[in-house]
Amino acid sequence: MSGTHLYRASGLVLASEIALPGLIPIESADEPDARIAEGNVPSALDAVLATGPTWQRGAKDFLLEIPDIARFYLSGGRTIVFERAAGVADRDVAIFLAGNVFGILLHQRCNIVLHASTIVVGGKAVLFCGASGAGKSTLAAALGERGYPLLTDDQAAIRLDDAGRPTVQPDGRCLRLWERSIDALGLDDRRGEAMRAGLEKFFVDPLRSEADPIQIGAIYFLMQERPPHRAGIEPANLVEAAQLLVANAYRPMLIRRMGQREAYFRMGATIASDAGLFFLTRPFRFDAMDETIAGLERHWAEIGLADPGLISEARRPQPA
Amino acid sequence: MRPTVWLASYPKSGNTWFRIVLANLDSPDAAPADINALNGSDTIASARARFDNHLLIESGLLTFAEIDLLRPGLYRHLAADIFEDPFERESRYPVRFVKTHDAYTLTNAGEAMMGGAHAAAGAILFVRDPRDVAASLANHQSVTIDKAIGLMADPAFAFCGSVRGLEIQLRQQLLGWSAFAESWLAQADIPVHLVRYEDLHRDPVGAVRGALHFAGWRATDADIAEAVGRASIEELQRQEAKTGFGEAPPYREPGSRFFRRGKAGGWRDELTAQQVLRIERDHVAMMKRLGYEPVREQEDSDAHRQTG
Structure with a gap:
């Protein structure tokens, strides 16, 4: 055709x-x-x-x-x-x-679709969930600059693979970043077209991306460091995890009203037994990005997502 | 269906304190409500996630004007929405209160952005002496008092108005201190109940009762008095010192507080004569209309009388 x-x-x-x-x-x-x-x-x-x-x-x-x-x-x-x-x-x-x-x-x-940007760490998918404006794409872009491949930006469809393990399907997309993030992350040279005429939001090619479905290693729910929440990473319990999965669906209203909640609850339980679900609370400003990433990398080493050698490799600054 | 009532205010005018009283009205035990879990009112009208979720349109791809065109429909939809989510913390409140810092503006299509009479049964408009707002707004925005006075006179000043990044809230046009109040008082779509910050101080039970009765909630004076007692400035400062306040703007000067003085008339020892004069010149008509007597102007005219 x-x-x-x-x-x-x-x-x-x-x-x-x-x-x-x-x-x-x-x-x-x-x-x-x-x-x-x-x-x-x-x-x-x-x-x-x-x-x-x-x-x-x-x-x-x-x-x-x-x-x-x-x-x-x-x-x-x-x-x-x-x-x-x-x-x-x-x-x-x-x-x-x-x-x-x-x-x-x-x-x-009836796909399970989270509002999430996803990168790959040690061969596993790591998801960052949050509403529009929560900083998902910016965090994924910053991690991309450290060498972590991009799997999804904005939407993460989750399926069970043949062995029953939850996996994230690549969304086959470029990063979508606002001018402010492009500036702060120094990505000006990879800035593509404006998404819409007159909108300060641009496509940005990721350094590396993955084209195959990847098993989930961890899901982080992005939170701003605001009282009473302090910066850090805390595990979500199973009840929270199930509800957070619904709340972080791409459009939660549809899930709730189309009677798809049960599927999210079941997937939440599967993910919880297979991988980790965590709250990632961090300061909502660019100059805290290094600190946030260092905290994540420590956490990945702790939960066995990547060996520390690989992480320090990835952290080495890219040649200019 | 629960009626929707806007809690409208220029910032720093008692809106948050009223919401804390609301949260304390429904407190299941004697302990004061947690300032970081104020569930007596809905999320702010300008919340971006709710727009995207209920319209199924990504607001981040729309211009401010395009977003504003869709907001009336959103607010009418939410006001009429009877879906009750068994997993959501359902408010037991007889009234759906929704906070807003949006001025009452018209969209490019000539429609009331807040959605008119089908989006709310009424509005409670909180106002405060602009001379007190200036010092409080300066603290809130981490700017000098002079700069805050400039913002209060700036018709273009908006919250979340940047086009370079995505804010967690939709743009809120404030229009300036006088024009904000004027916009809500002049509209003829819904009834407005005016609450002066100073009256919340002078007679908290009476002022809260008036607002609640306007909203159709016949709370008793005893219940209101108890809620007001749990929302004292000392209690709020105690909680803020202990845990911080999540609704305070982040990353301010160390040691700055949201619950600052909780005082009416503090401007007398916080503002210079020049600053007072500037505010009074900018806002004299609305000040007089709302019962805030300009002093500099009076002194000036006194001086004229003496010399004349």
Whole structure:
């Protein structure tokens, strides 16, 4: 099919009529898991189970409107049809398709999707969960500069592998960083395009990234150092872990209201027995980044995620 | 369905103290409520995560103006939302109180950004003598008092207004001290109950009762008095000294406090005559309207009378 762009993201092969900047293209694939096409989008669903100001949910389909950008119709977790508003460029639609709308598709497929950026440490996936603005991407980028490969930015789809172990699917994405983080981390030379015209948020190529699913080693829930929380790393107990997994789903509201909570609870228990879940409380400022990373590396040595030799190797500054 | 009531204020005007009283109204035991677990009111209206979660749109990819266009719908949706999550700590409060530092502005589509009458049953507007706000805001923002006075007169001053990074909250336009109060008082969408910080001091039970009754909550004076007692400035300072206060702005000068003086009229020994004059010149009309008598102007006119 001409004019089709192929991507592998969060374990799915995506075939899209328009290019999706920020996703890393693949050459060829078998039958795609999901297709993205431009077309007519209904103004309302036939049978609505729930509605919000910008969306409608049916049993198998979903309608989302981003005003003045596009309307999106998601069906069966397999197709996304979009209808753009007048004069909207491909890129402005694509940016919402690749993350925002794709995340809803993953929820529709009953995937476990965390709002998390993920790096690889000693062959295991290490996730940093938090809401938008919590510093996930910035922390993953800073660790990337120390040599830790990037696995996901913003969304982490979790599946059990054949041996029943929880793994993170690579999201096949570039880092997405704000000007302030790019400045502070000195990444100006790798800054790509602005995500949207007029937005100070850019694609940044990671130094290294992983293309295969990786078993989970640890999940950290990002917290700001604010009273009464002091900087440090504390294990989460099993009850907290299960609830935190729901609270850190890509869109928790959907999980709660689509009755998917149980799946997250079960996965929480599996992850807890297989890996560790922790609160990472750190000062929310760039000049504390080295300190935070040093604390993480000590912790990885403690929990057997990586041998200290490897860590000090990774910590050595990159040649300029 | 529980009514939604905004707790609207320019910063440093008693909003937090009122929320602490609310938390103490529902305290299951005699101990004062933990200042780091104030669950008597909802998250602040400008919380980014709630926008993204309920609209299913990534606000980080939108401009401030685009976000503002969607906020009215969000607030109407949340006010009408009856979904109760068995795993969430459900508030037992008869009223859904939501704090906001947003001025009552119109979006580019001409709609009230706070969502109008379908987003809230009313608003409690907290105001405080701007001469006291200045010193308190300076402490809060870690700036000089002169700079704080400038911010209070700056129509463009906003919280979380940077375009270079992603803030944990959506942008909040304050419009300046006078215009903030004016925006809430002038709108005709919802009734407003005015609470002066000074009245919370002078007659805390009466002022809290007035606000609660306005919100439709018939709490008894005895309960209110007990809650007020647990929210004394001494208690708040004790807790802040012990654990810190999570809602205080981070990374201020060592030794600085959120619960600073808890005093009305402290400006008399904190501001220079020049600073008082500047504030009064900037805000004279709204000060008079809210019952804050300018002194410098009066002294000036006294002086004119004597010389004239």
